[in-house]
Amino acid sequence: MDDNFEALKREATAWIVRLTSGTATTEDAEALLRWRSRSTAHEQAFQQSARLWKNLGPALAKVTKPPAATLTRRSFLAAGSLAASAAGAGIVLSELGFLPPVEAMMADYATGIGEQRTVELPDGSMTTLDGGTTLSLDYSPSARHLVLTSGAAVFDVVPDAARPFVVTAANGNTTATGTSFSVKHGEDDVSVECLQGHINVQCLANSDLIGGEGISYSQAGLGEKVATDAETAAAWRRGLLIFKDRSLADVVSDLNRHRRGKVMIASSTLRLRRMSGVFHLDRPEEILAHLEETLQVRPVSLIGGIVLLR
Numbered sequence: 600m601d602d603n604f605e606a607l608k609r610e611a612t613a614w615i616v617r618l619t620s621g622t623a624t625t626e627d628a629e630a631l632l633r634w635r636s637r638s639t640a641h642e643q644a645f646q647q648s649a650r651l652w653k654n655l656g657p658a659l660a661k662v663t664k665p666p667a668a669t670l671t672r673r674s675f676l677a678a679g680s681l682a683a684s685a686a687g688a689g690i691v692l693s694e695l696g697f698l699p700p701v702e703a704m705m706a707d708y709a710t711g712i713g714e715q716r717t718v719e720l721p722d723g724s725m726t727t728l729d730g731g732t733t734l735s736l737d738y739s740p741s742a743r744h745l746v747l748t749s750g751a752a753v754f755d756v757v758p759d760a761a762r763p764f765v766v767t768a769a770n771g772n773t774t775a776t777g778t779s780f781s782v783k784h785g786e787d788d789v790s791v792e793c794l795q796g797h798i799n800v801q802c803l804a805n806s807d808l809i810g811g812e813g814i815s816y817s818q819a820g821l822g823e824k825v826a827t828d829a830e831t832a833a834a835w836r837r838g839l840l841i842f843k844d845r846s847l848a849d850v851v852s853d854l855n856r857h858r859r860g861k862v863m864i865a866s867s868t869l870r871l872r873r874m875s876g877v878f879h880l881d882r883p884e885e886i887l888a889h890l891e892e893t894l895q896v897r898p899v900s901l902i903g904g905i906v907l908l909r
Contacts, residue, residue, distance in 0.1 A: 607644035610634070615902050627906045628863055632899065639840055651900045684893045704747065706733040713857045713880070717836070720745075723765065725755040729783075729835045730880075731856035750856055751783035753794070753833050771802030771816045780808075783831040786848040786870075788817040792832050840886070847872045847894065850886070851908070858883040860904015869896065869908060 635642050664789045670823050676802040713908045717727045721738055728734060732750025743759070757762045758777025766773045766788045768782050778796025782789065791800050793808040800806045803820035813827040813877065834841045840857070842850055851862045857880050866872045871893055878886050886899045898906040899907045 602642060604640060607640055608648050611641075611645040611648035612651075614645070618901060620905075628899075628901060629909075630864065631901065632907075679734070679807070708732075708734045710750065712855075712859050713883075722759065722762070722764075723757045727753045729833075729856065735763070747782055747784070749784055751781065751833070751835065753779065753781045753836065755779045760791045769816075770818060771800060771821075773853060774799045774801070783833075784852075785815070786846070786852040788822070789801045790815045792827050794829075794832055808884060835880060838880045840880060840908075841876075842878075843875050844873050846870065847874060847890070847896075847908070850874060850890075854886050856881055858904070860906065862898075862906045862908060865907055865909045 614634060617627055631645075635645050644890035649698075652724075699872060701738045706717070707716055708728060709725070710730055710732045713730045715727065715729055717725060719725055719745075720736065722743055725741075726734065729751040732752055733748045736747065737744040738744070741762060743762050744767045745754075745764075747766055754764070754766060754775070755776050756777050756779065757853050760776050764775045764777075766782055768784060771789055771791075773780060773782055773791050775796065777799045778798055779794040780796075780798050781792045781794060783791075790813060791798070791808070792813040793810050793828075795810045797810075798808050800808060800814050800816065800821065806814050806821050806824055808814060808824065811827055811829065813825055815822040822867045831841045831843070835857075840853055847864060851864060854862055874890070874894060876886070876893075877890055878879060878889070890896050890899055890908065895906045899909060901907060
């Protein structure tokens with residue numbers, strides 16, 4: 600086979616590894632598009648390398664399946680270069696939603712991309728986890744502390760005045776003694792909705808919420824308290840994604856928890872554009888079609904389910 604074409608395939612593979620590394624930027628995605636457009640041979644090399652990469656997925660998933668025993672750093676290094684390569688591929692696959700991410704393996708409860716799960720907590724409280732969610736517990740005789748490190752969850756709390764129920768997400772805490780509320784990680788903030796009863800949200804300041812009220816917080820602290828709609832609160836439990844005047848960045852953050860691959864936004868200006876809509880979780884591609892129609896963005900499909908919005 601032509602040595603020049605083999606060299607192009609190696610370049611294409613390097614691009615794919617870079618783009619699926621979890622640290623790629625939109626500039627990398629744009630640069631790949633320019634590389635592919637340089638010639639027909641460049642595009643053919645990319646397509647062949649992309650097919651090979653896609654076919655590696657199931658095999659790598661088997662290789663990177665964690666053993667029953669705890670995997671230590673020492674045992675990992677002792678496994679040799681093949682295992683290291685497979686683990687590196689596992690990180691890539693987890694970034695795209697094909698394998699569980701590291702934080703999911705460390706959490707007490709976790710859901711995969713597009714998965715929902717309801718579990719009973721040790722105190723009898725219930726939680727429903729949305730797709731791409733990780734939750735860890737730290738219960739003691741005097742406290743019920745949970746850490747939501749990613750995703751979204753609804754908590755139905757068993758009353759216990761002696762043991763407040765505290766959910767930490769990012770840099771804030773939500774405290775309840777017995778009530779129902781939701782917490783969701785956004786792109787740059789965390790949103791909390793009180794579905795029933797009373798909760799307190801703390802992030803540089805404090806805000807008390809009752810049923811039908813919500814608030815968001817970020818590194819800058821608490822936002823404004825707002826009225827929420829019972830029909831749209833945590834609508835993902837009913838198989839829906841409902842957006843009301845939401846930024847494209849927030850919409851994409853939600854979409855990436857329900858769709859394998861990764862949607863990336865090409866510019867900071869585009870990230871701030873607002874949209875509204877109601878979509879079915881089992882048809883996430885409809886959201887991309889809606890964005891193309893209403894915001895005049897152009898989705899460009901790359902590799903491994905990665906889509907660049909331009």
